[in-house]
Amino acid sequence: MALSSILPMTKTLIFAGIFICSGIFAQFSKRSLSLEKWQFKNVKDKKWLIATVPGTVHLDLMNNQIISNPYKDENEKKVQWIESEDWDYQTIFVISANEMENENVDLVFHGLDTFSEIYLNGRLLKKTDNMFRTWKISVKNNLKIGNNLLGIKFKSSINIGKNLARKVPFTMPESPRSFVRKAQYQFGWDWGPRFVTAGIWKDVQLNFWNNAKLENIKIEQKNVTKQKAELNILAEIFTEKSGKYNFLINNEAQNISLKQGLNKISIPYQIKNPKLWQPNGWGKPNMYDLKILLKNNSKIVDAKTERIGIRTVELIQDKDEKGKSFYFKVNGNPMYTKGTNWIPSDSFTTRITKEKYQKLIRDCKDANMNMIRVWGGGIYEDDEFYKACDENGILVWQDFMFAGSFYPSDEKFLNNVKEEVKDQVSRLQNHPSIALWCGNNEIDEAIVNWGYQKQFKYSKEDSLQVWKDYKKVFHEVIPNALKENLTPEKNIYWESSPSIGWGHKESLTEGDSHYWGVWWGEFPFEIYNEKVPRFASEYGFQGMPSLEIMKSMFSGNPDLNLENPIIKAHEKNARGFHIINEYMKRDYIVPKDFVKYNYVSQLLQARGMQIAIEAHRRAKPYNMGTLYWQLNDCWPVISWSSIDYFGNWKALHYQVKRSFENQVVLAEEKDGILNFYGINDDLKKYDDVTLEMEVNNFKGENILVAVSNQKKSLDGIIKFDSSSVAELIGDLDKNELFLNLILRRKDEQVIAESNHFFSKPKDLKLSKPNIIIKKVSPTEIEISTDVLAKDVYLMGDTHFSDNFFDLLPNTSKKITLSKPLEKIEVMSLWDTMNEL
Known part of the structure; x- marks a missing residue:
């Protein structure tokens, strides 16, 4: 790859993860090459264009006004040529004398999409074939003080995929996408467009290090009680030479001996009185930071921070009379x-x-x-x-x-x-x-x-x-x-x-x-x-x-x-x-x-x-x-x-949001019979739970009030006595009525509430609601109606805390807005049933 016209820039090095100990700097640093000036071109062209890294060739073509926005109009069809072309990317970066004093320099690509050849100063270093892999190359011997040219040649995934498909003696469905390790949805789906792209889609780094480096840290959870969480810190450490090191976890030090090459060590570690990571709805997702340092002769050689949660997850599949269970135990x-x-x-x-x-x-x-x-x-x-x-x-x-x-x-x-x-x-x-x-x-x-x-x-x-x-x-x-x-x-x-x-x-x-x-x-x-x-x-x-x-x-x-x-x-x-x-x-x-x-x-x-x-x-x-x-x-x-x-x-x-509440009350209507369920997904149970039922018409007039004489304990799920639609509404028109259900606990507090309609939406005999919106504050409104307003739709450039909801007769509801609005438009189902 020949040198290009990119102008080198003097860069201030960006260091990540630098630690100071006893006045001595750490012996590792990372520098992002994504910050350099990148260029790209079709391999058939001579002119280089400005590129962005991380990025994709489609975005770079759009930014250079070579293609129109493919999300608009029918432009998707006009950009399909891109997938069959090969594309070159390059940048010039400067290496200082100080940087060259490091014993090791790794060039790391966190994501290349997909088939590429990596060149440094004209030398081919590696060929890649997987969008989802990290590509790490030792480049100390390929670098020089001053300007260095890094080039990436991307080959068409479509063309390579077709060649790979030809080697199989039968036709593979969805060929050639299954032959290439890249995001499959790029080839088009029944909700997504076809943009089979290429490019440097994640960060590019130079990692400078000396003596040793932490390759990988695994946190093994051995045993957890209320008093302590017993962990094993499993570390993979690569060293240039054998010797004595210090391994520190949140400043708790342990002496270790490492041999030249790859070492795998296991260090026990305890967290006292651990607070569990809980899933949403059960409590807080408590987290802990583990700061890990590797030292040699009081110098920090490498460092990592792992953020963990203490929890157990099991997939339970027990045979039963109906088949086999499938659920998570957390x-x-x-x-x-x-x-x-x-x-x-x-x-x-x-x-x-x-x-x-x-x-x-x-x-x-x-x-x-x-x-x-x-x-x-x-x-x-x-x-x-x-x-x-x-x-x-x-x-x-x-x-x-x-x-x-x-x-x-x-x-x-x-x-x-x-x-x-x-x-x-x-x-x-x-x-x-x-x-x-x-x-x-x-x-x-x-x-x-x-x-x-x-x-x-x-x-x-x-x-x-x-x-x-x-x-x-x-x-x-x-x-x-x-x-x-x-x-x-x-x-x-x-x-x-x-x-x-x-x-x-x-x-x-x-x-x-x-x-x-x-x-x-x-x-x-x-x-x-x-x-x-x-x-x-x-x-x-x-x-x-x-x-x-x-x-x-x-x-x-x-x-x-x-x-x-x-x-x-x-x-x-x-x-x-x-x-x-x-x-x-x-x-x-x-x-x-x-x-x-x-x-x-x-x-x-x-x-x-x-x-x-x-x-x-x-x-x-x-x-x-x-x-x-x-x-x-x-x-x-x-x-x-x-x-x-x-x-x-x-x-x-x-x-x-409504259907996934931890506690819900549900009605199931089948063949004129209504079954009632109270469901609780919380860790705590509710005692002496009762079900209240009200039949109302759309004007707000109460037809029937019934309270179940059953008081049940709501742990996971309870079923109340069934009722027939006929005994609830008699010979009244079901298209003008709805059933309001309330679950209460013994202190009269409402646990859950829902409405059940006896007819499909198209059959409901709705009246025109008089919907009034009152401004409470710049980001709060109160909405009210005189008759049932079914599926109230608030329109405006803001997020409403609730929307598409039923507003019951002679009631009001407060709604918060993510930002103030001068005007809010409103619609309900009645408007769709009475078009002019």
């Missing part, structure tokens, strides 16, 4: 899992800020979740994601990055996967939030259920080879790598999610389930009441995003029309609009106005997921987990998400 207590599925929060992952990670995970906490599943078609997320989960008490179900395809098992691929697992597990293992490692998303199901063998005319030998490849990767290589790199108490592994496909009856009696009879099967929402699994790890329904998102799809004046090709381009499911419309006709009056249609589509999505979640929770403890698809979006899109690309809560997220 700190010795069975936990009902409530949460969602996570996809990458941008198609260009370098744009996901720390603030966005923190906000989305806080949104999970605020919606009463305790687990999030990192889906296997994306990326192993940034450290900030796991830090946010740790701090907010959100457990993580971590998929490895394999999804919905068949994968090869040649020796090179298997070794690549093994190293990928090692790198990611080493990075993530000490996070208390990580509860489970899962081999893949829907590959077992793809092999068994999706008919690829017939579609591609596989021979018997081909089909057997697919299973052999699958077992090699997910039953041997990954679990063996976990065993080698994890401490035993953290090694909870599940081969595939789901364990059994949704067309098989066993999917409801054991393991985890992805039930897609709703949406894909177009079964009614009510089927959720029958198809209740032991643990629901995926299910969902689409709803439109905020109007702000819909308008952002256009570069010019937005034409908000379902037939607009731009809007159609931002619905990635080929049958998406058809399915939404068919379900909407079942439950709602379909509006003609776009704004109202957008609103009702959100209500429809929320209604479907409410039915599913309530069916799951009523089945406790048979069912012990519900994770809906999906939390977030990677671009402006109509999708299954509960929070849109800009971070706005859709109606679904507000409903999830």
Whole structure:
């Protein structure tokens, strides 16, 4: 690689992790090369353009105005040429004489996407083939004082993938994506665009060190009591020469002897009177800092800080009369899992800020979740994601990055996967939030259920080879790598999610389930009441995003029309609009106005997921987990998400917050009979709990008041006496009535409250509500109504503490705003049923 026209800059070195001891500086430092001036170009071109690192070629092309914003209009189609090109990146950086005095210098790439050649001063150092690995190269002998040229040549993942696919004697589905170890969603999904990108997507560093370095720290939790937590600090230390060292944990020192090369040591450590890390809803996620120093002759040689939580997690699968249980026991207590599925929060992952990670995970906490599943078609997320989960008490179900395809098992691929697992597990293992490692998303199901063998005319030998490849990767290589790199108490592994496909009856009696009879099967929402699994790890329904998102799809004046090709381009499911419309006709009056249609589509999505979640929770403890698809979006899109690309809560997220409360009271209506349930997911129980029922009409007139004479103890779940709809409402019109349910404990305090409607939304005989909004303060309003205001929708550029809620007759509700608004528009379901 020839020298370029980049002008070198004199840099002030940025040191990370420098410690001072007895006036002597530490013997290690890190310098980010991402801060240098980078350039890039198509390999076919001569002109270099300004690049940003970390970044991607798509963003660099956009920043240089070579391409238009691919998120707008139908621009996605116009940028597909990028994936077939090769791209060069380079920078010149200056090395000082002082830096060259270090004994060792490592060049570290934390993420290269994907096939690249790394050159330093014209010499090829390494070829890479995995987006998810860390590439570390010793470069002391390749550096020189003064200017140094670092170049990265990226090869097209599409072209290389196609070449790899040709070596397999049968057609692999989703080829060539399964042959390349990069984020699979880049190839397009039914909620995401196709941007098969390349680039330096994580930080580039120079690490200067002398004598020795801490390679890896594992924290093993041996035993925990109220009095103490017994830990083992397992350290991998690489030394240039043997000798005596001091190993300090929070200033508690221990003398150790190290030999030349790689050393593995184990140091016991205790935390007295430990405060447990608790999942959200059970208490505080208490954390501890372990500051680890390695010293030689009073000099700090290296240092690391690990932030840990003291907790136990077990996956319980006990056989019973109905099949086999599937639930998590946390700190010795069975936990009902409530949460969602996570996809990458941008198609260009370098744009996901720390603030966005923190906000989305806080949104999970605020919606009463305790687990999030990192889906296997994306990326192993940034450290900030796991830090946010740790701090907010959100457990993580971590998929490895394999999804919905068949994968090869040649020796090179298997070794690549093994190293990928090692790198990611080493990075993530000490996070208390990580509860489970899962081999893949829907590959077992793809092999068994999706008919690829017939579609591609596989021979018997081909089909057997697919299973052999699958077992090699997910039953041997990954679990063996976990065993080698994890401490035993953290090694909870599940081969595939789901364990059994949704067309098989066993999917409801054991393991985890992805039930897609709703949406894909177009079964009614009510089927959720029958198809209740032991643990629901995926299910969902689409709803439109905020109007702000819909308008952002256009570069010019937005034409908000379902037939607009731009809007159609931002619905990635080929049958998406058809399915939404068919379900909407079942439950709602379909509006003609776009704004109202957008609103009702959100209500429809929320209604479907409410039915599913309530069916799951009523089945406790048979069912012990519900994770809906999906939390977030990677671009402006109509999708299954509960929070849109800009971070706005859709109606679904507000409903999830209500449905995931630790204590709920639920009514199930079947064949004219109402069953009533009180559910408690807390660690404490409530004594002498009673159920109150009120039948009211939409004007607020009370028809019936009934109090259950049963006083029950609410621990996990209780069922009250059933009632018939007929005895509650007699011959009155059920389309004008609703049932208000209240759970009270013995001191009269309300534990939970809900409303049950006897008819579908489209059949309700609603009156026009007189909705009044009164300003209490710049960030608080009070909203009231004279008659039932169903599904009140507050509109404005702010986050409302509650939205898409039922406001009962002659009542008011206070709402907080994230920022003041001059004007708030409001809509209710009545408006959609009475279009002009």
